[in-house]
Amino acid sequence: MREFKSVRLNEMVYCWHTSTGLEVHFIPRPGYKKAYASITFHFGSNDLSFSLDGNEVRVPPGTAHFLEHKLFEEEDGNALMEFAALGANANAYTDHTLTSYLFSTTQNFExxxxxxxxxxxxxxxTPESVxxxxxxIEQELRMYDDMPEVILNRxxxxxxxxxxxVKIDIGGSVDSIQxxxxxxxxxxxxxFYHPANAMLLVIGDFQPDWVERLVGEGIDDESPFAVTRKTITEPSQIKEHRRDSRMSVGIPLLAVAFKEQEAPASARLVLEHEVATRLALEVTLGRSSDLYQELYQEGLIDDTFNAGxxxxxxxxxxxxxxxxxxxEKLAGRLISALTDSAARSIEEKAILRAKKKLMGQLISLFxxxxxxxxxxxxxxxxxxxxxxxxxTLNELPIEKVRERVKEHFSRENCAVSMVLPVQHS
Amino acid sequence: MSDLTEVLADGKRRLVVWPTQKFKTLLLSAFLYRPLSRPSATRIALLSKLFKRGCEGYPGTKELQIHLDELYGAKLTTGVLKVGEEEALYVSLEIPIAPADRPNEIHSLLAEGMDLLQRIVRSPVLAEEHIAQETENVRKELEDLKSDKERYAVIRCIQEMCKDEPFGISEIGDLEDLRHTTQQDVQNEFGIIKERTPLETYLVGPFEQEVARELFERAFPPGIQTEQRISPRRVTPAEIRQVVERDDITQAKLCIGLRTNIWPGEQLYPALTMFDGILGGFVHSKLFLNVRERSSLAYYANSWLKPSKGIMMITSGIDPVNYEKALGIILEQLELMKRGDISEQEMNWTRSGIANRLKTAADSAMAQVLADAELRTASLGWTLERRLEMLEGVTLDQVVEVAQAVKVDTVYLLTPRGENA
Structure with a gap:
């Protein structure tokens, strides 16, 4: 068992591999009545084609999400009911790269x-249950179709x-799931549901040794992990600059995005980009920035403003x-601010403040x-x-944030989506 | 200790604390109660937004935000919450306990937080241009209500059901009232709140109770508050009201409002929570199993309680052609419960599901605060242990008694244009 301690956060994490190769992480939460566990598989909506034992496989959009729904079903009932009988809350979610099954409970953790x-x-x-x-799932997808934010992002x-x-909805479409x-x-x-492709996370008021004994081997699979993910060749340019939709909304919705130009060379670099971009967004557009205050006072934005x-x-x-x-006007202002003058106006004081704010968010997460x-x-x-x-947040030099702004925010890789009210003739 | 304790309650001020080492943040919340009425509700909705724009010492929004950022991104939340026939204008400040804040520095952080809370609640900047901007923001919010169909259906159902009661007034405001609201009106409304309204404050964090009490008394000396909290109205529906509205949507939203007329503190209240749980609170509940799992009619079908108003809501998103069928199944579940068609398993699973929820809420400072605002847990002496005991004592007969007392009041449907319903 390896122990990781963050003195600054005053938190510990314990990690180990079980005999079958499953990676387990445990985070103690002293004083908590609730305990939590999730098993997460590296399989999400993006995994539409891959090779298994050397054979090419293609699956319809929405497959990972569909499997997540079906897995709770058991020969003699439904696992959700079993958790209910134990007084626990169970759930699952699928995103672009992961499927996670989780429960939280205050009793019967074992x-x-x-x-x-x-x-x-x-x-x-079984075919009947599928x-x-x-x-x-059709009702779930139709529910999303009526949500303006979902259409905006799609x-x-x-x-x-x-x-x-990643451009396809996580749940697929009403047609693709057929x-x-x-x-x-x-x-x-x-x-994909293999110990080598999974991670078990436990959070609660326990001793690490007790958790290790309880988990045992975790999950098992006699055959080796045999999936090779297909590398997707995605052009660095964006496909279109603009898409509008019409829906039943009272006020229009706007989203502006900037596409990453090239794949980062390492996991560290993905992280560094993420931290630098989030700091850049906070400094340029955060609530304490001049731009935010200007746009707010002009009535172009309100409390629904978000960036990520x-x-x-x-x-x-x-x-x-x-x-x-x-x-229209807001898109213009945001794009100019991020592409033209942003890099020059980043002050060290503002970066330090943004760092404090993001650190506070991370602290609160616990x-x-x-x-x-x-x-x-x-x-x-x-x-x-x-x-x-x-x-990384603590140590990232200010120059990296300035560099990031220059390389990431450009008009060429910027796209705009709007949801506008339906016009009745 | 996992519970809120009422340390001060003199009718004018109330202080509830929870000294605990459990959390990574300090929570300070102030609730100001006013009777729900028009056009005050619109002005109070405006004030909830103005409270974020600036206060004495931090007169500009940017200055206030910089101060919050410096406190490791302290989160300032303001809003309005309906509680029975009243509304609470609230301000919450959640301050991360930063790496450098050793135990002896917690009290100075708490003092700093209390000072800021006091400035926001007692001395907000109600500048002309801020009022104009926030008026526009409230207008946008009201015009945009329909974007969230599920929420819209619930709001409309409650408006129809409680149209003759204060609870039917929307806490987010009213477009007509907004049109006639002047700057002076907003300032006058704040004057009333500052002078007359009882203040309730919650503090949660790793501090000592006595220190917290002293800081509170210094920040909020007793005033001349004269208003009393008011009790909710009981209404028994004569017949079921049906409302259908149409919109450009694909999925229909069904919302049913019911009257329970059972209140926190009454003997049957724990049985009411069991009734709600068995009907639609969990994945093993009658609604989830019969509307979703057995008939594939919906992705969600839930019920929930609004205890401070003695009502219950049922919501579901359905294919519009299945409206009659889904409504039939839902009403049938209510009938089954009246007849006592509730299995031992349903009783047991629901009991342990609710116990899990109550214990889980003890791991969230805000959940405990909201539970007190809704149920008055600290005043009722409802510790976690007490609530678990009461839950344990609920009998099948009591649940059936509740089922017979609960009455459907309003059935609201939001459905696509051109469909028959």
Whole structure:
């Protein structure tokens, strides 16, 4: 067992591999009544084509999410019900690169963990149940279709990317899920739900040795991990500069994004880009920036204003969004501010303040096991830890932020998406 | 200790604290209660936004934000919460306990937080241009309500159900009232709040109770507050009201409002939480199993309580053609419960699910604060242990008694244009 301590955060993380090769991480939360565990597989909506034992496999969009829905089903019932009987809360989510199964509970932690480790290893999927699930997922997807933010982001990603499957909705479409069959799901389960492709995270008021004994071997698979992910060749240019949609909204929505130009060489570099970009966004557009205050006073933005960054080794983009009566004017102002003068106006004082703010956000994350787990899992599968993030934030020199602004924010790799109100004739 | 303790309550000021080492942040929250009424609600909605724009010592929004950033990105949240026939204008300050804040420095951090909270609540800057800007922001929010269909359906259902009660007034304001609101109105409204409104404050963090109390008394000396908290109204529906609205959407939203008329502190209240849990609070609940799992009619079908108003809501997103069928299944579940068709398993699983929720809430400072605002847990002496005991004592007969008392009031449907419903 390896121990990692962050003196600055005053937190510990314990890590080990089980006999079957499953990686386990444990974060103690003294005084907490609730305990949390998640098992996360490196398999998400982006994994649409790969090779398994040398054979090429292609699956329909929405497969990872569909499998997540179906895995809870068991021959003699449903794992969700088993958690309910234990008084626990279980859930799962799929994103572009991961599928995570989780529970939180204040009682019966041992039984809950055993249930989690069992059901993710034993799919019970029948043609009838796949057919029935299509009805449920169809309603889920239709619910998203009525959410303006979902449409805004979907169009934005379609502008940014030519080939990369990140542009496709995580759940797929009402049409694409019709193509999913029992065999599709079983193939993906066999391929990706492997101890070498997973991480178990436990958070709670426990002793590390106790957790290690309880986890035991975790999950097992006799055959070796045999998946090779297909490398996607994504042009560095964006596909389109602009996409608008019309929906039932009262006020227009705007999103502006900048596409990463080239794939970073290492996990460290992905992290450094992420930290530098987030600092750059905070300094340029954060609530205490001049630009934010100007736009707010002019009525171009309100409290729905948000900015962020999403990146994996093979793609990345930053985004800024807000509800606005004049999305056209706002887009113009945001793009000029980020591409023209931003680099020059970055002061050291502002960077230090932004660092403090982002550190505070990370510190607060440790209050909520669910929130912490989501960030922890995501960073882990990018090859870095939450402590690395904290240290990078602390140490990153100001020049790196200035460089980042120059290389990342350019008009050529900028796309705009808007959702405008429906016009009734 | 995992519970809030009321250390001061004299009708004018109330202080509730939770000294604990558990969290990485200090939480300071102030709640100011006003009776729900028009046009005050719109002015209070405006004030909740103005509280973030500046205060004595930090008159500009940028200056205030820089101060918050320097406190390791302290989070300032303001808003309005409906509680029975009242609304609470609240300000919350969550300050990360930074690496350098050793135990002996916590009290100075708390003092700093209290000072800022006091400035925001007692001396906000109500500048003309800020009022004009926030008026426009409230207008935008109101015009944009429909963008979130699920929330919109719930708001509309409550408006229809409680149209003759203060609770039917929207806490986010009203476009008509906003049109007639002047700067003077906003300033007058704040004057009333400052002079007359009872103040309730919550403090959570690794401090000593006595120190917190002293800091509070210094920051908020007793004033001349004269208003009393008011009780919610009981309404028994005569018949079911049905409302259908149309919009450019693909999925229909069904929202049902019910009257429970059972209140926190009453003997049947724990049984009401069991009733809600068995019906629609969990994945093993009747609604989830029968509307989603058995008939694939919806992705979600839930129920939840608004205890301070004695009502319950059921919400579901459905294919518009399945409206009658889904409504039928939902009403059938209510009938089954009236007849006592509740298994031992449903009782047991729900009991342990609610116990898990109560214990989980003890791991979140804000969840405890909101539970007190809604239920008055600290005043009722509802420690976690007490609440678990009460839950344990709920019988099947009591749940059936609740099921028979609960009445459907309003069925609201938001459905696509051109569909028959």
């Amino acid at each position: 039984k809950c963990l055993a249930t989690l480790l069992r059901f993710v290893q034993h799919p019970y999927i 057919q029935k699930e299509k009805g449920i 169009r934005l990603l379609e502008c940014l990317f030519w080939e990369h499957p 193509e999913i069959e029992t065999s599709t799901l079983l193939t993906c389960h066999k391929a 960054y999403e990146a994996q080794p093979d793609y990345g983009f930053s985004y800024v969004g807000c509800r606005s009566r004049d999305p 209050n909520s096991p669910e929130g912490l787990a989501q960030v922890y899992n995501e960073l882990h599968f990018k090859g870095v830890s939450i402590f690395d993030y904290f240290e």
